Amino acid sequence: MKVKKVTKAIFPVAGMGTRFLPATKSIPKEIMTLVDRPLIQYAIDEARAAGIKEFIFVTSRGKSALEDYFDHAPELESTLKKAGKDQLLEILKSTNMDSGAIAYVRQNRPMGLGHAVWCARRLIGNEPFAVLLPDDVIAAEKPCLQQMVEAYAETGGNMVAAMEVPPEKASSYGVLDIANDMGSIVQAKGMVEKPKADEAPSNLAVIGRYILSPKVLTNLNRMKQGAGGEIQLTDAIAEEVKTGKVFGFRFRGQRYDCGSKAGFLQATVAFGLARPDLRDEFSDYLHGMMAMQKAAQ
Template sequence: MSLKPLKKAVLPVAGLGTRFLPATKAMAKEMLPVVDKPLIQYAVEEARAAGIEQFCFITGRGKTAIVEHFDVAYELERTLAERGKQTELDLLRAQAVPPGAIVTVRQQVPMGLGHAIWCARAFIGDDPFAILLPDDLMMCDVSCTAQLARAYEETGGNVVAIEEVPRDRVNRYGVLDVAEDKGRLVSVKGLVEKPPVDQAPSNLTVIGRYVLMPEVITHLAKMEKGSGGEVQLTDGMAKLIGHQPFHGVRYEGRRFDCGDKAGYLEAQVAFALQRPDMAPAMRAILKQYA
């Protein structure tokens, strides 16, 4: 049986961003810039590089700027054109997505990541879909989502991006119970959300990139509460294991936790150093604080 192509992505963006208050009092945390692009744009660009064509933003109150960011700004574009600012105009046009490519769904009550994904059930339908958490900013030569898409084509089932963390930090993540470790691909026999350190089955943890089969929605719809009293995506994914292929992918690249202040600041430095137009100035600045 041929696989359905991966063309859909869900981006949960309803969080309050309390760790970045007061900056996020009136500003969506996903609009926080890294150098000169907001986190949400990095996520969308990553997904588009993997062939994703349709996007569903799971939003909450005060998140309208996220959608407007991808709209056409006619007045701004006209002003840039009149002033001969072609470089800036090209940047704006490059971020635009085709009409109808973005839909939004409200998550009125914050009941967990699993609940947020369930809110996108009509958008997902019977298709495989990617999930990107914009807080996890990826620096990869090949889009992290593209790496997962390739693994999906190889295995024909669910795949999640994974990385090893120190044992004393496993209680912050969803953790894999490994059936077979093949290097890049890890066959999964179980998943545990935020286990106590002494009970974690491994130190291989799931980060904010997934490609899942639509059957996960059936399990999330039961609204069973897990860790933290919330509907956990990890619990829904765990119920797919044994019924569908499920693999972890050791992605090639680097993740920056931009839900954390230190991680966000590190991302600013790393992404600036990667750019020829910014690297010399950033290095000069850093020398002052060495």
């Protein structure tokens, strides 16, 4: 089966980031740094590795710093070049995006993820597309979206990244109702957004990576407000279940919820310890902190 390549991706970045106030009063959450790279950079790098060529940001007021981040910085580049700091210059250049590679669309009202994706419909047209939520940072040997694109080449349709969660936490996610479990790929017969713990059809939760058909955008045109008074992307995907073309993908990697303070701290520790230039000093510090805590107990 031949399927169209996925070359477009939507990044919903219109949220106010209220869980990280007061920092997000002036700094978009998406450019808060995990070690020394903004959250959005991890998502962009993952998309690039998966073959994405067109990047669509769904933004809102107060996100100009996010737009500036991907622009060229001639003065800074010139300063680094004159100082002979070639390594830093290369790091800086890796954040630049070519003219026309990024498009920005405004979401004027906070009406949920489904509405944010719908806002980008005219830039998607009649092509399959990816959606990446920068809050979900995934550490993986092969980037998560790249894994999904390879699996999607075999299945077509719609694919969501999924991971198993404790039953009591199912109410925080969209959850798959499984028709056929094929290992890394599962065929879904339904999707439920934030079910009660005792009503969840499985413990396989959807996280922030999607490959979707343009039919989902058509479904979003008809969507009414669902769970939480928002237009839910899960509901629009669930409409495609009857076609037999909705799949969950058990990705290989560790997902960190950087939309929460605890998850952000956990990711900072994990990514810090994974860095050769930081590992030894940081590990010694953490061990010292743990020893002090034990001694104080």
